[in-house]
Amino acid sequence: MTSRRRRTRTSLTSVLVALALAVGGYALHTAGIIAPDAEAAPASTAVPTGTDAPTIETEPGAPGTTRASRTDAPSAPSATDADAATAATARAELAALPVKGKAPATGYDRVGDFGTAWLDVDRNGCDTRNDVLARDLSAITRQGPCRVLTGTLVSPYTGATIGFVRGERTSTLVQIDHVVALENAWRTGAQQLSQRERESLANDPANLFAVDQHSNAQKRSGDAATWLPADKSFRCTYIEHQVAVKTKYRLWVAPAEHDAMARILRTC
Structure with missing residues (x-):
């Protein structure tokens, strides 16, 4: 019991x-x-990845910390996208430029109308020629802060490589070209600009390229209807700069010049 x-x-x-x-x-x-x-969920279970799931990555230099990054984040614009956007802008600006015949070149004076070559319009202490040489040449050497003594240029107009050495007989092998030639500018509206505006146009980095001597001598004051760079791959950039400069300084284009510009931009 x-x-x-x-x-x-x-x-x-x-x-x-x-x-x-x-x-x-x-x-x-x-x-x-x-x-x-x-x-x-066990601590060791991996986070699934996919278009809607963040990927967890260890932050470099910070053990034990994590950051989430979306696998479907948009990528940065490609160079091709940027080129297409630039060309589209140039086509729109060209469509807005006045089209009419050139004015006579009577009275054109390079120094009197556009100032001495080369001025220091940006007041950085260096004249425009040395600024452009420093920008466009590689492996440069200088005397002081400004004076470019040597360097290497790949001419954008031909693709040829030129060794630059400053000297009486060698400096001219590399020349600074006005993309919109100053006489062309004078005949397409620059006569109505102030002296200060014309000096700015003549020293505007967007209107200047360091190039080979032969191309600069061949071009002279030609516009797009009479001269284009021998390197066809550079023609879009060349015309885009011409259109941008003419837009900035309120210039116009002659009919044949307009048609040549439009033809190039259609291929860009």
């Missing part, structure tokens, strides 16, 4: 303990402290 009572009390105690554990577990689950096994 005594043994039976003990077994009954033991069974009752076990039931009460199990019931207490069950009630406590339910309370913890309801409070969100314990998650069901089906919803808990």
Whole structure:
């Protein structure tokens, strides 16, 4: 009899303990402290990747820290996209330029109308020729902060490589070309500009390229209808600069010049 009572009390105690554990577990689950096994992800489970999921990467130099980067983030515009945008801008600007015949060149005076070559219109302490040589040549050496003594030019007009050495007989092998020739500018609206505006046009970096002597001598004051760079791959850039300069300084284009520009820009 005594043994039976003990077994009954033991069974009752076990039931009460199990019931207490069950009630406590339910309370913890309801409070969100314990998650069901089906919803808990092991710490070692990798984060799935895909078009909508961030990729977790360890931040360089910061052990234990992470950063999220979207795998579908847009990429930076390509060079082709930038070239297409530039060409589209040039076509729109060309369409807005006045088209009419050239004015007579009577009275044209390079120094009197556009200033001495080369001025320091940006007041950086260096004249424009040395600024352009420093910009367009590679492996340059200088005397002082401005004077370019040597360097290497790949002429944008031909693609030829030219070694530049400053000297009486060698400096002229590399020349600075006005993309919109100054006489052409004079005959297409620059007569109406102020002296300061004409000097700015003559020294504007957007209107200047360091080039080979032969191309500069061949071009002279020609416009797009009479002269284009021998290197066809540079013609889009060349015409885009001409259009930008004519737009900036409120110049016009002659009919044949306009048509030549439009023909090149259609290929860009």
